[in-house]
Amino acid sequence: MIPNFEKIVSIVRERYGNDGFIPLHAPYFGGNEKKYLNACIDSTFVSSVGAFVTKFEEEMCRITGAKYAIATVNGTAALHMSLILAGVERDDEVLSQALTFVATANAIAYIGAKPIFIDVDKDTLGLSPEKLVNFLETETEMDSDGNCINKKTKRKIKACVPMHTFGFVARIEEIVAICDRYGILVVEDTAESLGSYCNGIHTGNFGKIAAFSFNGNKTVTCGGGGAIITNDEIIAKRAKHLTTTAKVPHAWEFFHDEVGYNYRMPNINAALACAQLELLPEILANKRTTSEFYKKSFQEIGIPFVTELENTRANYWLNAIILSDKTERDHFLKYSNEVGVMTRPIWTLMNKLPAFELAQCANLDNSLFLEDRIVNIPSSFKPKS
Numbered sequence: 001m002i003p004n005f006e007k008i009v010s011i012v013r014e015r016y017g018n019d020g021f022i023p024l025h026a027p028y029f030g031g032n033e034k035k036y037l038n039a040c041i042d043s044t045f046v047s048s049v050g051a052f053v054t055k056f057e058e059e060m061c062r063i064t065g066a067k068y069a070i071a072t073v074n075g076t077a078a079l080h081m082s083l084i085l086a087g088v089e090r091d092d093e094v095l096s097q098a099l100t101f102v103a104t105a106n107a108i109a110y111i112g113a114k115p116i117f118i119d120v121d122k123d124t125l126g127l128s129p130e131k132l133v134n135f136l137e138t139e140t141e142m143d144s145d146g147n148c149i150n151k152k153t154k155r156k157i158k159a160c161v162p163m164h165t166f167g168f169v170a171r172i173e174e175i176v177a178i179c180d181r182y183g184i185l186v187v188e189d190t191a192e193s194l195g196s197y198c199n200g201i202h203t204g205n206f207g208k209i210a211a212f213s214f215n216g217n218k219t220v221t222c223g224g225g226g227a228i229i230t231n232d233e234i235i236a237k238r239a240k241h242l243t244t245t246a247k248v249p250h251a252w253e254f255f256h257d258e259v260g261y262n263y264r265m266p267n268i269n270a271a272l273a274c275a276q277l278e279l280l281p282e283i284l285a286n287k288r289t290t291s292e293f294y295k296k297s298f299q300e301i302g303i304p305f306v307t308e309l310e311n312t313r314a315n316y317w318l319n320a321i322i323l324s325d326k327t328e329r330d331h332f333l334k335y336s337n338e339v340g341v342m343t344r345p346i347w348t349l350m351n352k353l354p355a356f357e358l359a360q361c362a363n364l365d366n367s368l369f370l371e372d373r374i375v376n377i378p379s380s381f382k383p384k385s
Helices: 002-016 033-043 051-064 075-085 102-111 129-139 172-181 233-243 267-278 280-301 326-338 365-373
Strands: 068-072 093-097 114-118 140-142 148-150 157-161 185-189 209-213 226-230 319-322 374-377
Touching: 002 280, 002 326, 033 051, 033 267, 051 068, 051 226, 051 267, 068 075, 068 233, 075 102, 075 157, 075 185, 075 209, 075 226, 075 233, 093 102, 102 114, 102 157, 114 129, 129 140, 129 172, 148 157, 172 185, 226 233, 267 280, 280 319, 326 365, 326 374, 365 374
Parallel strands: 093 114, 093 157, 157 185, 185 209
Antiparallel strands: 068 226, 140 148, 209 226, 319 374
């Protein structure tokens, strides 16, 4: 196996250089980051009120094409709030995918709702419409009020949360069409897909609401940070209100009309985010060049490389290869990290984690296959030499 491992590492080093440690995904600061941070500090508005928060929300609307954007402190908070805004309540059920980052399942659990884990497609790494339909047709029924009811638990299935894994677009149009037939609201987990499109429409505009992340390892970052987008004015206004501790606007009084959340993005993070968003076209082009180089190189040595579906455009946040089995995967992870090339496996399936081991699951054959074989390889922005 070692000769093949050496070839993979040599491909990465050909792209990123032969000397030193190569991280998985380092942030790239090549624009107005310091300028905007200094301006924010000079303004003294470094908390959740400030001009950069407003500018960030306006830029997110411009980039995604959504009518409304609400800045949040991180992507998990954005997803938690999105589920609340979708009407998910304690003991409701939410469909999602077993192959996802834990924040997806955690956000469901924060409400006291119950996740149901559906399989993914091997080519998109995202929720499988075929598996979704199979579960809904065999395991649910519609009541007289138009609610989708789990025949096993007798609970309402209120929402569905597909994720665009690594920035690859799931079969989102099919997923939404299926959920519409069953009266299930779609909340897109777009944490990883800023700059990804399906038929020319940015991810996040297919469901009722969506949640983005700007964590330190994302395509663009502000250290932490998230955003909710929606095309529904009522949802947008309520999102702004609830994420600002449900405080009723007043010149001096502190009156909160319901339980709210301190989920607003600080202005100092928004300053960094605004500078990063200005670089987004450059970053996406650079990452696409990397993905095209990888695709050609791995084809030449017979290593499967994950690519975008036809009619979609991925941001290639994290590039991924598929090895033959878990043994080869684990040997390669050990080898590559020992020689200074950072790689990582995909996440442990949610139903294998202690917090979610009792959750209902559909057949997860594809998820199990991918869990054993996917490896992420370095995917950072590559500055010019």
